[in-house]
Amino acid sequence: MSIRARNLTSQRVNQLAPSGIRRFFDLLASMEGVISLGVGEPDFATPWHIREAAIYSLEKGYTMYTSNLGMPELRQELSRHLKDNYGLDYDPDSELLITVGVSEGLDLTMRAILDPGDEVIMPDPCYVSYNPCVALAGGRPIMVPTNQENNFEVGAADIEARVTDKTKAILIGYPANPTGAVMPRDKLAQIAEVARRHHLLVIYDEIYARLVYGVEHTCFATLPQMKENTILLGGFSKAYAMTGWRIGYAAANKEVIASMTKIHQYTMLCASIMAQVAAIEALKSGEDSVTEMVKDYNRRRLVMVKGLNKIGLPCFEPKGAFYAFPSIKSTGMTSEEFAEKLLLQEKVAAVPGSAFGQCGEGYIRCCYATSLADIEEALVRMGRFVKRYKK
Amino acid sequence: MLKEILKILENDARTTAKQISTMTSTSSAEVTKIIKKAEKDHTILKYKTIINWEKVGGEQVEALIEVKIAPQRDVGFDAIAERIYRFPQARSVYLLSGTYDLLVLVAGKTMHEVSDFVSQKLAPIEGVQGTVTHFMLKRYKEDGEILEGKEEVKRQPVIL
Numbered sequence: 001m002s003i004r005a006r007n008l009t010s011q012r013v014n015q016l017a018p019s020g021i022r023r024f025f026d027l028l029a030s031m032e033g034v035i036s037l038g039v040g041e042p043d044f045a046t047p048w049h050i051r052e053a054a055i056y057s058l059e060k061g062y063t064m065y066t067s068n069l070g071m072p073e074l075r076q077e078l079s080r081h082l083k084d085n086y087g088l089d090y091d092p093d094s095e096l097l098i099t100v101g102v103s104e105g106l107d108l109t110m111r112a113i114l115d116p117g118d119e120v121i122m123p124d125p126c127y128v129s130y131n132p133c134v135a136l137a138g139g140r141p142i143m144v145p146t147n148q149e150n151n152f153e154v155g156a157a158d159i160e161a162r163v164t165d166k167t168k169a170i171l172i173g174y175p176a177n178p179t180g181a182v183m184p185r186d187k188l189a190q191i192a193e194v195a196r197r198h199h200l201l202v203i204y205d206e207i208y209a210r211l212v213y214g215v216e217h218t219c220f221a222t223l224p225q226m227k228e229n230t231i232l233l234g235g236f237s238k239a240y241a242m243t244g245w246r247i248g249y250a251a252a253n254k255e256v257i258a259s260m261t262k263i264h265q266y267t268m269l270c271a272s273i274m275a276q277v278a279a280i281e282a283l284k285s286g287e288d289s290v291t292e293m294v295k296d297y298n299r300r301r302l303v304m305v306k307g308l309n310k311i312g313l314p315c316f317e318p319k320g321a322f323y324a325f326p327s328i329k330s331t332g333m334t335s336e337e338f339a340e341k342l343l344l345q346e347k348v349a350a351v352p353g354s355a356f357g358q359c360g361e362g363y364i365r366c367c368y369a370t371s372l373a374d375i376e377e378a379l380v381r382m383g384r385f386v387k388r389y390k391k
Numbered sequence: 392m393l394k395e396i397l398k399i400l401e402n403d404a405r406t407t408a409k410q411i412s413t414m415t416s417t418s419s420a421e422v423t424k425i426i427k428k429a430e431k432d433h434t435i436l437k438y439k440t441i442i443n444w445e446k447v448g449g450e451q452v453e454a455l456i457e458v459k460i461a462p463q464r465d466v467g468f469d470a471i472a473e474r475i476y477r478f479p480q481a482r483s484v485y486l487l488s489g490t491y492d493l494l495v496l497v498a499g500k501t502m503h504e505v506s507d508f509v510s511q512k513l514a515p516i517e518g519v520q521g522t523v524t525h526f527m528l529k530r531y532k533e534d535g536e537i538l539e540g541k542e543e544v545k546r547q548p549v550i551l
Contacts, residue, residue, distance in 0.1 A: 028548050038549035045544050128551045177551075299399065299414035306413050349548060356551075372410075 016132050021355045024340055028349050035378045037366040038349040040177065042241040042322070046278070047289040050240060053281035054274045062273050068265040070098025070249070071276045077283040078249055086219045088227060090251045097250045097257050097264060098271045098279075102207045103129060104264070105233040105250040109203055110137035112259035113231075118168040120203075123154040125353060125360030127177045127205070139168070145359045148327060151316050152179035156190035163198050170195060172220075173205025173233075175212060178356045178365040179325040180318020185218040192223040201256075203231045207248070208321040210239035210290050213298045215319045221251070228253055238321075239290050240282040247275040297322050297369065304368040304375055311383035312390055313364075322369040325353065329362045331389040339364055341389075346381035392417060393425055397434070400426075404438040443538045451498055453482075454505050456513065457523040458493040468492055471518045480508045491523070502526065 007014070028034065045051075069075060075092035082088045090096050099105040106129060114120070116138040122130050124143035131141045142162050146152045159170060170191065174183045195202050204220035221230040235248030250260060264270075301318070308315040308326040315326035328338045335352035342348050353360030368375055395415055399406050408426065412419040429435045444451055460471050468486055472493060476484040483496040495513070499505040506524065514522050530538055 025549055034548065036546075036548045039546050040550040041546060043544055043546070045542060295398075302416060303410070303413050351549060351551065 012136060012138070016135060021336065021339075021352055024336065024343070024352065027340065028343060031343070031347065034343065034347045034349050035370075035374050035381070036349040037368070037370065037375075037378055038351050039367050039369065040323075041243040041369065042238065042293065043369050043371065044241040044293060046241050046245070047282075047286065049285060049289075050242070050278050050281045054278040057274060057277040062277055064273060066098075066270045066273050066276060068261055068270055069093075069096065070271060071273070071280070074098055074276050074280050074283075077280055078251075081283050082251060086222050088219070088221055088251075091254075094254045095251060095257055097261055098276060099233075099235075099248045099250055099264065100268055100271050101237065101246045102205060102233045102235045102248040103246075104268060105235075105248050105260075106130070106133050106203070106205070107136070108260040108263050109231050109233065109250065109256075110134050110139060111263050112256060113201060114139040114168060117166055119164060119166045120169045120171050121159050121162050121167060121200075122171040123152075123176075124358055125152075125178055125356035125363075126171075127173065128356060130171055131357075134171070140166070142167070143357060143359075146179075146181075147359065148314075148316050148325075148363075152176065152181040152325070153183050153187055154191070156187070156194050159191060160194045160198075163194070163200070167198065167200060169201040169203055171203045171205070173207065175208035175217070175318075175320020177208065177321055178323055178351065178353065178360065178363075180321045180323040181316075182212055182215055182217065182318075182320040185216070185223075188218050188220060189223050192220070192226050195229060196225060201229055201231060202226065203233065206232060206234040208238050209234060211294060211297060211322060212320040213294070213301060217320070231256055236279050236282055239293075240286050241289075241293065242275075242278065242282065245272075245275040245278055247271055247279050300368045300370075300372055300375055303372060304366060304379075307375070307379035308366065308382075311379060312386045313382070322367055324366045324368060325363050326366065327363055330391060331386060332391045333389065335361055335364055342382065342385050346385045348378045348381050348385075392421075393429065393434075396422060396425055397429065400435070400438075404440075441533050441536050445538075450500055452500065452502050452505050453496060453498045453527040454509075455525045455527065456493075456495040456497055456509055457491040457525070458495055458513065459491045459520045459522070460493060461518050461520055462492075463518060471516060474516055475513060478508070478512060480505075480512075 075096045078096055079090050079092040082090050110133045114137045119140045119142050120134045121142045121144060123146045134141045144154050144158045144162060146154050202220055209217050221227045221232050232251040237243040304324050305315055305317055308324055312330060313326035313328060315324050318324055328335060331338060335354045339350055339352040351365040353363030353365060396411055399411055408419050408422045411422045462468050463470055472484055475481055475495060480497050480499060481495050482498050485494045487494050497505050497508055509522055509524055
């Protein structure tokens with residue numbers, strides 16, 4: 001039998017839903033003069049002191065593998081950082097793992113904790129990788145609908161209603177992509193209660209932790225008895241404008257970190273050493289840059305949210321990340337239709353909310369990590385567009 | 392709020408009161424009031440533009456002049472500094488610690504004009520003990536702005 005007669009690719013991968021917005025991407029790639037609100041990363045380059053530290057390390061010959069867990073100095077700095085910010089004690093030698101971004105951390109987590117058929121509960125809409133990472137690890141994603149009326153917060157009761165004897169974990173992340181939602185501490189505490197009651201792990205994606213505006217970020221592991229049961233995934237991409245470096249970390253109890261490390265050492269070996277050196281510098285002296293960036297994002301956030309509401313795209317106030325998630329329901333279009341027409345007619349790119357789950361239908365994600373001039377121009381164009389189609 | 396508004400204006404003086412109002416969640420009227428007051432009490436001195444004159448072949452020569460002076464009874468360095476900073480040719484004047492006392496940024500149309508100013512006006516001032524003139528050869532960065540080869544952040548058009 002020729003190999004062609006068989007399935008070339010695995011059932012597991014074949015069953016993954018294809019990205020619904022491929023066509024939209026291709027369209028965008030063929031156009032010029034587009035203002036993009038579609039990016040998911042800062043519009044700052046990495047602060048110079050961080051880049052300079054990495055350049056210096058290359059000059060000094062730091063070009064080798066590191067420990068599987070990551071450079072000891074980085075884990076120590078990270079441990080200190082988590083202590084200073086959250087008052088949490090993570091042992092740098094057994095409870096921290098340096099990963100290639102939160103993306104790898106998420107994949108490792110799922111592969112480390114799931115057996116076939118195990119269920120993971122997560123909010124809908126949510127970041128695009130959550131669902132496939134669970135499915136690829138043989139688990140079943142169980143979606144909990146959230147909505148604009150509740151500021152896209154996920155309710156503890158809604159989670160609990162979906163717990164079965166197959167449920168292994170809850171996967172959440174606040175501030176959230178795509179909605180910009182931030183969950184208040186008391187509501188997270190209710191989720192912690194559910195996790196305790198049903199002995200569930202909580203995977204908490206903290207990639208946007210530093211980007212909150214006028215509210216406090218709650219680290220899930222700081223909730224009562226939650227450090228033991230939380231797998232904290234964090235990274236440097238958004239806070240320090242280091243997306244291209246691909247560097248993040250996982251903080252969890254010993255057993256989980258040991259299992260994740262097993263997979264990591266066979267598949268990744270270690271995160272790149274220059275990214276690790278840069279991350280050390282970011283933790284040591286990146287604080288001022290973060291504060292300045294947050295102030296700057298906040299100004300643009302206010303312009304974006306006010307502008308969207310004004311042109312007739314109702315938008316709840318996102319308190320974190322750098323996304324606004326307005327409703328486009330008044331136009332009667334699906335979010336994909338809206339995004340495609342907006343791109344063709346007004347040359348503004350925004351991401352259809354449906355890319356993030358069924359509950360994202362009727363919304364678009366607008367990133368305000370772009371220049372103020374571009375935000376204002378985009379709002380003018382979108383205003384024109386909405387006027388044309390408003391029902 | 393004043394400081395926040397000043398930060399925004401320092402970064403872009405053309406930001407309108409209405410824009411600042413949105414960015415700071417303050418009423419337009421209140422922002423205008425704060426700016427007017429800052430202008431009146433000279434917290435805001437002037438709105439100006441950073442220009443790369445080399446792009447338009449602007450003929451201008453600049454020099455940094457180190458000035459060593461003998462401080463005077465009662466007025467210290469201030470009286471001599473004032474005699475210097477009143478000349479329009481002196482664009483910036485600073486009192487520094489170290490081996491000399493005043494640093495004066497002088498601008499003129501030609502090198503001659505600048506050196507004439509130093510030798511005819513600045514050096515002969517009573518109390519000035521000596522000057523060292525450094526002509527500026529190239530400006531790389533001005534008030535936080537890189538003049539040439541400013542990096543552009545290149546991002547993919549859509550990232551989820």
